[in-house]
Amino acid sequence: MKNINRRNFIKKTSLSAAGIAAASIIPVSGQVQNARETNAMYMGGFAAAKLETIRIAVIGVGARGPQHLKFSASLPGTEIVAVCDLYEDLATKWAGVVKEMGKGERHQNIATYYGGEDKWKLMLEEVKPDMVFIATNWVNHAPMAIEVMNKGAHAFVEVPLAISIDELWKIVDTSEKTQKHCMMMENVNYGRDELLFLNMCRLGVVGELLHGEAAYIHDLRTQMNEVERGTGSWRTYHYARRNGNIYPTHGLGPVAQYMNLGRTEDTFKSLVSYSTPAMGRALYAKENYPPDHKWNQMDYKGGDMNTSIIKTALGRTILVQWDETSPRPYSRLNLIQGTKGILAGFPTRVALEGGVEGITESHHQWAQGEELAILYEKYDHPLYKRLSSTTSESGHGGMDGMMVYRIIECLRNGLPLDQNVYEGCFWSAVSPLSERSVADDGAPQAFPDFTRGNWKETKPLDIIA
CATH class of the missing domain: 3.40.50.720 (NAD(P)-binding Rossmann-like Domain)
Known part of the structure; x- marks a missing residue:
C-alpha cells in the first residue's frame, strides 16, 4: 500500500489526538427514542x-x-x-x-x-x-x-x-x-471473584440485593509517556477535556449483572455525579516534562476522582467511582450488599448474617484470605470451573480468554451472548450522563431506556455451565 x-x-x-480532543467534548444529547424501525428486532x-x-x-x-x-x-x-x-x-x-x-x-x-x-x-x-x-x-x-x-x-x-x-x-x-x-467486551465480568459473586447472588446467599459499589481506581499517569503513539497519546486528551466518570464499566458491569439490571427484575433509572478538582495530571506533567512540552500546555479540566450514584427503578443504589490519576492501590470495589450479608472485593471478603459456615460466627466478622477456600469450593461459578485451565494464560488472569472463548462458543452454537447490546449501552451511558451531572452541579440525569421497555421481558443471564 x-x-x-x-x-x-x-x-x-x-x-x-487532535481528533480525539475535538470529538471528546461533543455535548451529550437528551435524545429519547421510543419507535423501532420497521423490520427491526429486539436483541x-x-x-x-x-x-x-x-x-x-x-x-x-x-x-x-x-x-x-x-x-x-x-x-x-x-x-x-x-x-x-x-x-x-x-x-x-x-x-x-x-x-x-x-x-x-x-x-x-x-x-x-x-x-x-x-x-x-x-x-x-x-x-x-x-x-x-x-x-x-x-x-x-x-x-x-x-x-x-x-x-x-x-x-x-x-x-x-x-x-x-x-x-x-x-x-x-x-x-x-x-x-x-x-x-x-467487558472482560471483568469473567473474573473469578465476579463470577463467584454472581453465582452466590443467584443462589440467594446474601438475600435480596440492596446496594452495590463499583470502581475503576488505577493510577495510569505513566501512560502520558506515550506521547506520539499508544494509549496515552489519545487518552490524555480525554482527561483534559472531559469532567466525569469516563471509564465506568469495569466496576459497574459485574454489579449490574448481580442485580439483573436491564433484565426482567430492575433497570437503570437516574444518576448524580460529582468530581474533585483536577490537579494530579497537571502536577505530573510539570514534574516529568519540560515546560514547553504539549502536556504542560493543556488545561486539565477532568477531576482526579469522580463519584457517581446510580438509582435503579426499584430504588436500589450503586456507588460508581473513577480515578486514574491519584497515587493509590488498584481497586474495582466490587461490593454487593443484600438483606442477609455482603460480598466485597479488594481484598475479597464475605460476611453473612449468622456467620459464614465453618469460618465466622457472625456478620461482624469477615471471612477472608485463606478462609475463603471453603467458599470457592462451594460456590465457584461452573463457567470458571470449566474454562479456567483453558484460559489461564490469557490476559488479566484469564478473564480475557474466558470472554473470547464464550464469544466464539456462542457464535458457533447459535446461542445468545452473555452481554447484550443494551447492557453495553447502559453501562457506557454513565460517562456522558456523569459529565452532564457534574456540569449541572450534581443534578440528576435520567438514563435512556435503550430497550424501549423490553428489559422486562429479557431473562437474567443464565448461570452457564
Whole structure:
C-alpha cells in the first residue's frame, strides 16, 4: 500500500489526538427514542445463526487487540482473515504471529490494512468477515461498530461502547435493524471473584440485593509517556477535556449483572455525579516534562476522582467511582450488599448474617484470605470451573480468554451472548450522563431506556455451565 507522510496523516486523521480532543467534548444529547424501525428486532435474547467457521478480522492491534487476535486464533472453528491498524509494523507483526500459530494449516490468508484512517472500511468491503474485534481509541468505537454491522458482521467492541448518548442510540438502532450482535467486551465480568459473586447472588446467599459499589481506581499517569503513539497519546486528551466518570464499566458491569439490571427484575433509572478538582495530571506533567512540552500546555479540566450514584427503578443504589490519576492501590470495589450479608472485593471478603459456615460466627466478622477456600469450593461459578485451565494464560488472569472463548462458543452454537447490546449501552451511558451531572452541579440525569421497555421481558443471564 502507498505510504503517506506520517506528520500530515496525524494532523488530518480521525484517529489522531487532535481528533480525539475535538470529538471528546461533543455535548451529550437528551435524545429519547421510543419507535423501532420497521423490520427491526429486539436483541435482548437474540441468537444469531450458527457459524461453523468464524471468519475474524481485527481493527487495532496496539494494546488490547493482540490478546483477542491470538486467543481467538487458538480456538477451533476460527479463521483470522484480516488485521488492520494505522501502523504497518503492528499490522504485519501480528498477522505474522497468527500465521505462525496456524502452522501452515489455518490463518494463512490474512489480509493486512494500514496507513490510512479509512483502511478499515476497505477491509470490510474486500474481506467481508463474519465478526470484527474493535480495539481502537474510544472515539472510533461507535462509528466502527455501526459500519461493521451495516456491512453484515457482528461487532465486538472494547470498552466503552461509545462516548455519547446519541452514538449509543445509533448502535442500538443499527443492531436491531441489521440483526447483528454488538457486544461491548467487558472482560471483568469473567473474573473469578465476579463470577463467584454472581453465582452466590443467584443462589440467594446474601438475600435480596440492596446496594452495590463499583470502581475503576488505577493510577495510569505513566501512560502520558506515550506521547506520539499508544494509549496515552489519545487518552490524555480525554482527561483534559472531559469532567466525569469516563471509564465506568469495569466496576459497574459485574454489579449490574448481580442485580439483573436491564433484565426482567430492575433497570437503570437516574444518576448524580460529582468530581474533585483536577490537579494530579497537571502536577505530573510539570514534574516529568519540560515546560514547553504539549502536556504542560493543556488545561486539565477532568477531576482526579469522580463519584457517581446510580438509582435503579426499584430504588436500589450503586456507588460508581473513577480515578486514574491519584497515587493509590488498584481497586474495582466490587461490593454487593443484600438483606442477609455482603460480598466485597479488594481484598475479597464475605460476611453473612449468622456467620459464614465453618469460618465466622457472625456478620461482624469477615471471612477472608485463606478462609475463603471453603467458599470457592462451594460456590465457584461452573463457567470458571470449566474454562479456567483453558484460559489461564490469557490476559488479566484469564478473564480475557474466558470472554473470547464464550464469544466464539456462542457464535458457533447459535446461542445468545452473555452481554447484550443494551447492557453495553447502559453501562457506557454513565460517562456522558456523569459529565452532564457534574456540569449541572450534581443534578440528576435520567438514563435512556435503550430497550424501549423490553428489559422486562429479557431473562437474567443464565448461570452457564
